Amino acid sequence: MLMPEPDQGVIDRRDEICRTLRQLVPADCVIDSRESMRAYDADGLSAYRQLPLAVVLPETVEQIAAVMKWCHQQGIKIVPRGAGTSLSGGALPLADAVLLGLGKFNRILEIDYDNRCVVAQPGVTNLAITKAVEADGFYYAPDPSSQIACSVGGNVAENSGGVHCLKYGLTTNNLLGIELVEASPDRVVAKLEVRKELCTVPDILHGGAIMSFADTVGAVATVLNLKGGATTTTVESKTNFLAPIPLGDTAVATCEPFHKGGRLMVWQTKITRGDGRLCAVVTQSQMVLEPKKA
Numbered sequence: 001m002l003m004p005e006p007d008q009g010v011i012d013r014r015d016e017i018c019r020t021l022r023q024l025v026p027a028d029c030v031i032d033s034r035e036s037m038r039a040y041d042a043d044g045l046s047a048y049r050q051l052p053l054a055v056v057l058p059e060t061v062e063q064i065a066a067v068m069k070w071c072h073q074q075g076i077k078i079v080p081r082g083a084g085t086s087l088s089g090g091a092l093p094l095a096d097a098v099l100l101g102l103g104k105f106n107r108i109l110e111i112d113y114d115n116r117c118v119v120a121q122p123g124v125t126n127l128a129i130t131k132a133v134e135a136d137g138f139y140y141a142p143d144p145s146s147q148i149a150c151s152v153g154g155n156v157a158e159n160s161g162g163v164h165c166l167k168y169g170l171t172t173n174n175l176l177g178i179e180l181v182e183a184s185p186d187r188v189v190a191k192l193e194v195r196k197e198l199c200t201v202p203d204i205l206h207g208g209a210i211m212s213f214a215d216t217v218g219a220v221a222t223v224l225n226l227k228g229g230a231t232t233t234t235v236e237s238k239t240n241f242l243a244p245i246p247l248g249d250t251a252v253a254t255c256e257p258f259h260k261g262g263r264l265m266v267w268q269t270k271i272t273r274g275d276g277r278l279c280a281v282v283t284q285s286q287m288v289l290e291p292k293k294a
Contacts, residue, residue, distance in 0.1 A: 003048070003050070003092070003094065004094065006094065006095040006096040007075075007096040008096075010053065010075070010076055010077075010096040011053065011095060011096050014032075014053055014054070017053065017054065017074075017076065017098075018030060018032045018054050020070065021054060021056055021067065021098070024063065024066040024067050024070060025056060025057075025058050025059070025063045025066070025067065026059070029056060029057045029058060029059060029063070030054060030055070030056055030057075031054065031055035031056075031057070032054045032055070034051060036055075037051050037052060037054075037055055038051070040052060040055050040081070040084070040093060040099055040101070041093060042084075042092070042093070043081070043084040043085065043086045043087075043089065043090060043091040043092060044084065044085045044086050044087040044146075045086065045087055045088065045089045045092065048089065048092055050092070050093050050094065050095055051093065051095065052079065052093035052094065052095070052097060052098065052099035053076075053094070053095060053096055053097055053098055053099075054098050054099070055098075055099045055101060056098055056099070056100050056101065057101045057103065057104060058100070058102075058104065059104050061223065061224060064100070067098070067100065068100075071098055076096075076097070076098060077094060077096060077097035077098070078097060078098050078099075078100050079091060079092070079093055079094060079097045079098070079099050079100065080100045080102060080153070080157070081099055081100065081101050081102065081154075082102055082103070082122060082123065082150065082151030082152075082153045082154030082155075082157070083103065083123075083125070083146075083149050083150050083151045083154060085144075085146040085149055085150045085154065086154060086158055088158060090154060090157055090158045091154070102121075102122045102123045102151070102153055103123045103151070104123060105121035105122050105123040105124075105153075106121060106123040106124050106125075106128075107120070107121050107124065107231055108120045108121075108124055108128070108129065108132050109121065109219060109223060109231050109232060109233075110215075110219050110231075110232065110233050110234060111132060111133060112212065112215060112234065113133075113136065113138070114208075115208050115211060115212040115215070116138070117176070117212045117215070117216070118132075118133070118140075119215075119216055119219045119220075120152050121152075121153075122151060122152060122153025122154075122156075123151050123152075123153065124151065124152045125147070125148065125149060125150065125151055125152070126140065126142070126143065126144065126146075126147040126148075126150050126151070126152060126155055126160075127147045127148050129152065130143075130147075140174075141164045141165070141167075141168035141169075141174060142155060142160060142161045142162065142164065142165060142168070142169075142170060142171045142173075142174055143161075143162035143163065143164050143165075144160045144161060144162045145162060147162065155171045156171055156175065158171075159171050159172050173197065176192060176198070176209065176212055176213060176216065177192060177193060177195065178190050178191070178192050178213065178216055178217070179191045179192070180220070181252075183220060183221075183224060184224065185221075185224045185225050186256065186257060187221075187254070187255070187256050188217050188220050188221040188224070188253075188254075188255040189252065189253065189254050189255075190213070190216075190217050190220075190252070190253045190255075191250055191251065191252050191253075192205075192209075192213050192250065192251040192252075192253070193250055194245055194246065194247050194248060194249050194250065194251060195247075196247060199247050203246060203247040204244040204245060204246055204247070205244070205245040205246075205247075205249075205251060207239070207241060210239065210241070210245075210251070210271060210279075210280050210282075211237065211239050211282065213251060213253055213271065214237070214239070214253055214255070214269040214271060214280070214282035214284065215234055215237060215282075215284060217253045217255045217269055218234070218255055218267040218269055218282070218284045218286060219232060219234070219286065220255075221255045221257070221265075221267055222265050222267070222286040222288070225260060225265065226288065228290075228291065229291040230288050230289060230290050230291060231288075231289045231291075232265075232286045232287060232288055232289060233286070233287050233289060234284055234285070234286055234287075235264075235285050235286070235287045236284065236285040237282060237283070237284040237285075238282070238283045238284070239280055239281070239282045240280065240281045240282075241279070241280050242278055242279055242280060242281070243273070243277050243278070243279040243280075244279065245271075245273045245279050246273075249273050249274045250273070250274050251271055251272070251273060251279070252271065252272050252273075253269050253270070253271045254269065254270050254271075254272075255267050255268070255269040256268060258283070261288075262288065263287065263288050264285060264286070264287055264288065265285070265286045265288065266283065266284070266285050266286075267283070267284055267286065268281065268282070268283050269281070269282040269283075269284070
């Protein structure tokens with residue numbers, strides 16, 4: 001297998017890079033010994049093996065942001081990794097790249113039964129989503145054979161699927177397809193391409209898709225403000241529909257806070273279309289759920 005030629009200049013800076021990474025995340029979240037990195041030298045495509053430059057296992061969104069920002073500034077590649085079950089080389093390590101493991105991000109943040117939508121962190125396993133909703137008669141359709149171990153983040157990256165895909169489609173057919181453009185604790189901007197499967201008659205974005213779009217963006221904004229392992233759930237959402245968004249157009253959601261409290265956050269999301277017209281205004285309240293005490 002022909003892989004990119006590694007940057008020897010980056011490899012020569014390995015000790016310095018690892019020292020800096022330990023300043024950005026807890027020291028025990030950085031793995032740099034050859035023996036310990038053996039567990040990460042391949043994914044499911046075990047014909048290719050290569051030790052990464054270093055392995056980082058962040059615990060918070062802020063740590064991910066710090067690592068990504070610093071590596072970008074330094075010209076250091078990053079290879080994100082879920083569970084490492086890919087058979088198509090989805091998480092192959094590189095000698096001059098930091099391998100960013102997302103396994104600690106394993107919480108389901110929100111389940112919206114009305115819109116049949118789940119907001120989950122990338123390290124949640126495929127089967128865990130089904131287990132979370134099966135008591136109410138639901139299941140997550142894309143079901144690769146590795147569903148007990150593979151992560152949702154990896155499923156999205158690899159467009160995974162299993163036997164149910166014959167009826168329900170692959171992972172991409174079960175996603176809203178939201179693209180985050182900007183994300184900070186006080187402002188989240190996202191885009192959504194209006195595809196046929198998201199439309200109602202006569203080829204305009206379905207109201208449920210608009211509400212799910214806004215709900216997801218509001219959840220992201222809340223998560224960016226959470227601390228100490230807290231999660232969130234939507235307790236109220238109100239949508240004013242003002243104009244249609246046609247098939248082929250792009251919906252843009254801009255979410256900003258009305259109120260940010262310790263127990264409740266209220267967000268307003270304005271959704272516009274390609275010509276700039278305001279199409280919907282969504283106000284939603286997000287409850288902050290503190291982690292259970294042991």
